[in-house]
Amino acid sequence: PDDVEEMESSRMTESIRKALMGMAALLETSNRGKIYREGISAVITGRPNVGKSSLLNALLRESRAIVTPIPGTTRDVIEESLSIKGIPVRTIDTAGVRETEDVVERMGVDRAQKAVEEADVVIAVLDAEQGFDDDAKDFLSGLLEKKLVVVLNKTDLIREDSIPELLAQVRGWLLDRCAEEPGVITTSASENRGIEALEDAIAGIVLMGSAPKAEGAMISSLRHRQAIDEAHTSLAQALLTSQFGMPLDLLTVDLRAAVDALGRITGETVSEDVIDRIFSEFCIGK
Ligand SMILES: Nc1nc2c(ncn2[C@@H]2O[C@H](COP(=O)(O)OP(=O)(O)O)[C@@H](O)[C@H]2O)c(=O)[nH]1
Numbered sequence: 328p329d330d331v332e333e334m335e336s337s338r339m340t341e342s343i344r345k346a347l348m349g350m351a352a353l354l355e356t357s358n359r360g361k362i363y364r365e366g367i368s369a370v371i372t373g374r375p376n377v378g379k380s381s382l383l384n385a386l387l388r389e390s391r392a393i394v395t396p397i398p399g400t401t402r403d404v405i406e407e408s409l410s411i412k413g414i415p416v417r418t419i420d421t422a423g424v425r426e427t428e429d430v431v432e433r434m435g436v437d438r439a440q441k442a443v444e445e446a447d448v449v450i451a452v453l454d455a456e457q458g459f460d461d462d463a464k465d466f467l468s469g470l471l472e473k474k475l476v477v478v479l480n481k482t483d484l485i486r487e488d489s490i491p492e493l494l495a496q497v498r499g500w501l502l503d504r505c506a507e508e509p510g511v512i513t514t515s516a517s518e519n520r521g522i523e524a525l526e527d528a529i530a531g532i533v534l535m536g537s538a539p540k541a542e543g544a545m546i547s548s549l550r551h552r553q554a555i556d557e558a559h560t561s562l563a564q565a566l567l568t569s570q571f572g573m574p575l576d577l578l579t580v581d582l583r584a585a586v587d588a589l590g591r592i593t594g595e596t597v598s599e600d601v602i603d604r605i606f607s608e609f610c611i612g613k
Pocket residue numbers: 373374375376377378379380381382423480481482483484514515516517518
């Protein structure tokens with residue numbers, strides 16, 4: 328009987344694990360829904376004069392944005408609301424990041440750093456003409472933990488056949504340093520080139536990991552999300568219990584909570600016999 332129970336327990340663990348994976352995939356679809364509904368924040372950062380403001384202006388033209396300028400000086404943080412591939416993106420243009428003695432500029436730089444910390448996505452702009460030198464590496468070093476899009480701007484100022492080499496250098500350097508795979512693209516803000524690629528890169532990095540994996544199914548309402556969140560938590564608890572080889576009876580509480588939470592979506596409350604049926608499936612010996 329002990330052997331049977333042990334076998335059934337591992338089958339049970341497997342079933343719970345599968346259900347958990349399904350729910351995790353569903354929850355990811357709702358993250359995606361949330362991104363389209365509520366939007367994200369992006370910050371454009373880089374050394375002074377690399378073309379940050381020019382890129383923001385190019386994005387504004389491209390995205391037919393709802394323009395809501397927040398008052399600020401050129402040394403301050405300026406925010407615009409864009410719509411990038413259908414995703415609302417609050418985009419912050421920052422003062423150039425560099426060491427400075429100027430008190431007013433210093434405040435702008437501090438705010439820029441704070442904006443970077445708080446942003447969902449960081450658009451790091453480099454001057455392609457400057458090449459991928461130590462200063463550029465130094466600058467990117469502080470951003471490796473973020474969802475990152477690296478833009479090599481001013482490509483109109485360098486030979487076209489040197490672009491692939493430059494791209495490869497930057498990609499190679501970032502590859503084993505970044506928490507998440509960054510987007511790396513080239514633009515010319517002044518010639519309005521690469522702006523579409525920039526939009527694709529931003530949307531791509533935002534949606535990365537939030538692609539719907541559950542065939543066909545997608546959570547769209549907050550109420551459903553909360554219910555599935557709860558069921559997910561209960562099932563995770565049940566998985567722990569079952570992995571530690573606790574008596575199956577102990578699982579009832581968590582499984583029941585999970586089933587009840589899911590029942591709130593369909594409007595059904597689950598009767599004792601559903602729980603009994605679930606258990607009779609697993610507990611042959613009972
Ligand atoms: N040749 C060239 N000049 C650019 C490009 N983007 C910006 N600039 C110029 O570089 C200077 C600084 O641009 P700006 O957007 O103000 O840079 P920011 O300080 O990073 O905001 C301006 O004179 C721009 O016209 C580009 O892609 N190519």
